[in-house]
Amino acid sequence: MEQGTSLSFSANAARAQADADLQSALDKLQRDTRTGRPAIIARLPEFEALRDRAVAIKDHTLENLDHYLEKFEANVIDAGGHTHWCEDAAAARETVLEICRAADAKIVGKGKSMVSEEIALNDFLIANGLEVVETDLGEYILQLREETPSHIVMPAIHLKKEQIAETFRDHHTMLAPDRPLNEPREMTKEARVRLREKFLAADVGITGANMLIAETGSVVVVTNEGNGDLTQTLPRIHIVIATIEKVVPRIDDALSILRILARSATGQEITSYTTFATGPRRTGDPDGPEEFHLVLLDNGRTKLLDGAFRDVLRCIRCGACQSACPVYGAVGGHAYGGVYGGPIGAVLTPALDGIENAWTLPEASSFCGSCEDVCPMRIPLPGLMRLWREIAHAGKLNKARARRGLAIWAFAARRPWLYRTGARIAIRVLHTLARRRGHIRSMPLAGGWTAARDLPAPEGGRFIDQWHRKHGA
Amino acid sequence: MTARAEILTRVRAAIGRTETSGPPPAPEYANTAIIPARGRGTQAELVERFIDKATEAAATTERVANTGEIGNAIARWLQTEGLPASLVLAPDPALEPGGWETADGLTIRRGAACAGDAVSVTPVIAGIAETGSIMVASGPATPYTLNFLPDIHIAIVPAGRIVGAYEDAWAIVRRNDEVGMALPRTVTLITGPSRSSDIERTVTIGVHGPLRLHIVLVG
Numbered sequence: 230m231e232q233g234t235s236l237s238f239s240a241n242a243a244r245a246q247a248d249a250d251l252q253s254a255l256d257k258l259q260r261d262t263r264t265g266r267p268a269i270i271a272r273l274p275e276f277e278a279l280r281d282r283a284v285a286i287k288d289h290t291l292e293n294l295d296h297y298l299e300k301f302e303a304n305v306i307d308a309g310g311h312t313h314w315c316e317d318a319a320a321a322r323e324t325v326l327e328i329c330r331a332a333d334a335k336i337v338g339k340g341k342s343m344v345s346e347e348i349a350l351n352d353f354l355i356a357n358g359l360e361v362v363e364t365d366l367g368e369y370i371l372q373l374r375e376e377t378p379s380h381i382v383m384p385a386i387h388l389k390k391e392q393i394a395e396t397f398r399d400h401h402t403m404l405a406p407d408r409p410l411n412e413p414r415e416m417t418k419e420a421r422v423r424l425r426e427k428f429l430a431a432d433v434g435i436t437g438a439n440m441l442i443a444e445t446g447s448v449v450v451v452t453n454e455g456n457g458d459l460t461q462t463l464p465r466i467h468i469v470i471a472t473i474e475k476v477v478p479r480i481d482d483a484l485s486i487l488r489i490l491a492r493s494a495t496g497q498e499i500t501s502y503t504t505f506a507t508g509p510r511r512t513g514d515p516d517g518p519e520e521f522h523l524v525l526l527d528n529g530r531t532k533l534l535d536g537a538f539r540d541v542l543r544c545i546r547c548g549a550c551q552s553a554c555p556v557y558g559a560v561g562g563h564a565y566g567g568v569y570g571g572p573i574g575a576v577l578t579p580a581l582d583g584i585e586n587a588w589t590l591p592e593a594s595s596f597c598g599s600c601e602d603v604c605p606m607r608i609p610l611p612g613l614m615r616l617w618r619e620i621a622h623a624g625k626l627n628k629a630r631a632r633r634g635l636a637i638w639a640f641a642a643r644r645p646w647l648y649r650t651g652a653r654i655a656i657r658v659l660h661t662l663a664r665r666r667g668h669i670r671s672m673p674l675a676g677g678w679t680a681a682r683d684l685p686a687p688e689g690g691r692f693i694d695q696w697h698r699k700h701g702a
Numbered sequence: 703m704t705a706r707a708e709i710l711t712r713v714r715a716a717i718g719r720t721e722t723s724g725p726p727p728a729p730e731y732a733n734t735a736i737i738p739a740r741g742r743g744t745q746a747e748l749v750e751r752f753i754d755k756a757t758e759a760a761a762t763t764e765r766v767a768n769t770g771e772i773g774n775a776i777a778r779w780l781q782t783e784g785l786p787a788s789l790v791l792a793p794d795p796a797l798e799p800g801g802w803e804t805a806d807g808l809t810i811r812r813g814a815a816c817a818g819d820a821v822s823v824t825p826v827i828a829g830i831a832e833t834g835s836i837m838v839a840s841g842p843a844t845p846y847t848l849n850f851l852p853d854i855h856i857a858i859v860p861a862g863r864i865v866g867a868y869e870d871a872w873a874i875v876r877r878n879d880e881v882g883m884a885l886p887r888t889v890t891l892i893t894g895p896s897r898s899s900d901i902e903r904t905v906t907i908g909v910h911g912p913l914r915l916h917i918v919l920v921g
Contacts, residue, residue, distance in 0.1 A: 254902070257902070257903060258903065261903060273738055273740075274738075274739065275736055275738045275739070278736050279736055282731060282736050285729065285731045286729075286731065289726070289729040289731070291717070292717055292726070293717070293719065293725075293726040294713050294717060295710050295713045295714050295717070295719055295723075296719070296723070296724075296725055296726060298710065298713070299710070308885075314704070314705040314706035314709055315705055316705045316708065316709065320705060364910065365900070366898045366900040366901070366909055367898075367900035367901075370900070370901075383899070383900065383903065384900070385900050385901070386903070388901075388902075389902065390901050390902050390904075393901055412904075413901035413902060413904040413906045414906050416901055417898060417901065417906045417908070417909055418908070420909075421908070421909060421910060424910060425817070425910075428910070429817050445885055447885075447889075453896065453897050453898055453899075453909070454896050454897070454898050454909035454910045454911065455850050455896040455909060455910040455911020455912070456909070456910040456911075458846075458849070458850045458890070458911065459850055459851070459910055459911070462846050462847060462850065462888070463847070463851075473709065473713070478732075479732070480872055481732075481735060481869060481872075484868045484869060484872070485735075485736060487868070488738070495899065498755075498759075498833045498893075499833045499835060499891065499893050500893070501759075501892065501893050501894055501895065501896055501897055501911065502890060502891070502892060502893075502896070502911065503890065503891040504888055504889070504890040504891075505888065505889045505890070506887065506888045507885055507886075507887055507888070508887060509887070510887060511841075511884070511886075511887050513841070513842035514840060514841065514842060514845075514846075514887060515813060515814040515842065515845045515847075516814045516815075516840070516845045516846050516847045517840060517846055517887050517888070525709075527705075527709050527712075531709060531712035531713055531716055534712075534713060534716040534717065535712070535715065535716030536716075
């Protein structure tokens with residue numbers, strides 16, 4: 230599917246709403262989320278206390294981030310690993326390429342990593358002659374289709390199984406063309422066999438990190454498929470790419486966060502595999518990588534740390550806000566244009582790509598608050614979107630018509646007599662338009678809104694007038 | 703300035719710390735752990751919960767009375783399930799009294815896993831009742847690949863090694879650390895076999911890691 234930019238959100242959304250396959254996939258996600266999440270959380274009475282704990286852990290870490298980063302680094306080096314600090318996407322890409330070249334690598338296996346999407350790592354490595362293979366099933370499917378993930382933890386949520394079967398037939402041409410590929414089970418088995426060869430042949434394995442632990446210099450990687458573990462253990466070299474806010478002080482802190490991560494992400498109590506990896510192969514170890522590299526990336530995080538958006542650095546990339554968001558549920562992740570869709574994307578993308586390139590995203594919210602309700606890290610996402618709206622408004626990035634409308638409203642709102650008179654006239658006009666039906670089928674100046682629905686007419690006068698009538702004030 | 707210095711300088715400026723600020727005081731929350739109630743109970747309760755939770759996560763379990771019966775139990779299970787009777791065993795001295803020599807028809811190799819190995823047998827650091835997880839760690843006697851490469855992973859869990867919560871399992875790793883065994887390169891929580899819901903959110907068991915996880919409880 231063609232992916233527009235963040236600025237073309239409206240057009241992207243219209244296209245997404247006309248896509249019947251996408252709509253049925255999104256409906257299923259929303260149905261599952263509405264029942265699945267409450268059920269799994271009800272089984273852990275301590276869930277809310279753990280959320281508070283997780284917030285406290287991350288806030289404390291961010292308030293002392295320099296200390297924990299230095300401690301983490303010292304422990305990585307102590308365990309025999311190498312650290313590489315990178316300012317931005319370009320520096321991180323170059324660093325990874327250099328490590329691959331020094332190792333004379335040809336095949337790179339990759340675990341699922343949103344940061345690698347942020348820095349567009351695959352395209353860069355491939356352009357430089359490396360074979361890069363995504364090993365997460367969803368990401369592998371997307372790589373074959375040359376698409377990007379549309380959800381943080383369910384990257385191929387926008388696809389139907391028939392589309393995936395077709396992709397496998399197109400790419401796995403060495404297999405019998407008439408083999409059965411009707412069920413997810415059959416496709417999964419095929420991917421297992423195809424990717425097994427790659428795991429075994431890879432020279433370098435690249436993973437992201439769910440958390441970095443300062444106390445031990447460990448990297449936590451969470452997967453269900455086991456691809457993260459095969460990626461970080463079979464190749465000679467393991468490269469971890471992580472942004473600086475991923476660090477937590479202690480193992481125990483990571484355990485608290487793990488208890489809310491999978492429950493929020495996939496509705497599981499814990500994923501199949503949670504690995505704490507520390508440095509390269511030890512003396513006497515029969516397996517494991519010979520080299521362990523940590524690419525520590527800023528990519529805009531220090532800017533977020535320094536100001537009103539700091540809370541978003543608590544994000545653990547569970548995707549709960551996406552699954553719960555009615556706007557995401559109507560248009561899917563690709564409509565947002567950036568790496569991250571949904572509420573977290575509406576807050577992060579303006580920071581990563583510049584508000585001038587993404588002011589449309591914080592506008593795409595009804596402020597229903599579902600995202601903040603489900604966010605395990607209690608990130609005030611609607612508040613942060615509102616903040617971006619203010620910045621966009623002050624910078625005159627939003628539409629002139631919207632700014633004029635707001636200016637008129639603000640003018641009236643500061644003059645109560647004018648506001649009251651205006652409201653009385655508006656109510657009378659709406660009544661006239663509605664005639665006896667009680668609703669308005671077509672509204673001048675809001676044709677887009679009434680094209681798909683009726684506008685209910687006001688049932689009585691203004692609240693203040695009714696109050697005065699009743700209480701005789 | 704290096705990227706490292708630049709980044710750390712910006713971090714410190716953002717949070718109002720300096721190079722000489724030193725370690726922060728331990729945060730208040732660090733004094734208490736939030737251990738879910740389901741991670742607490744008598745040893746018998748924890749064992750029962752561990753079995754329930756592991757089963758819920760699509761692992762299979764069976765129980766033998768003592769270490770000497772492990773080999774025979776595994777041979778029987780492999781035969782019943784129609785699986786190959788050839789396995790790779792973790793070269794861990796604790797598993798040696800497993801009755802392997804007398805087990806019916808088993809072919810055994812000791813070491814790390816190779817491509818094509820069908821069945822592996824490994825020890826664990828602990829079984830964890832909270833979620834039915836097992837904790838495994840890598841080391842000379844416990845190759846990491848055994849947990850991931852073979853189609854079938856059989857884990858040997860002594861009943862006395864079943865603990866309530868993740869923290870309790872980590873306490874065992876820490877105790878080993880105190881007696882001079884360094885933190886293992888990898889410590890992994892494994893909960894059931896590998897799985898994915900990436901295609902239409904349909905749960906599919908057996909993706910890249912083992913297709914099955916079979917737990918043999920001892921004692």
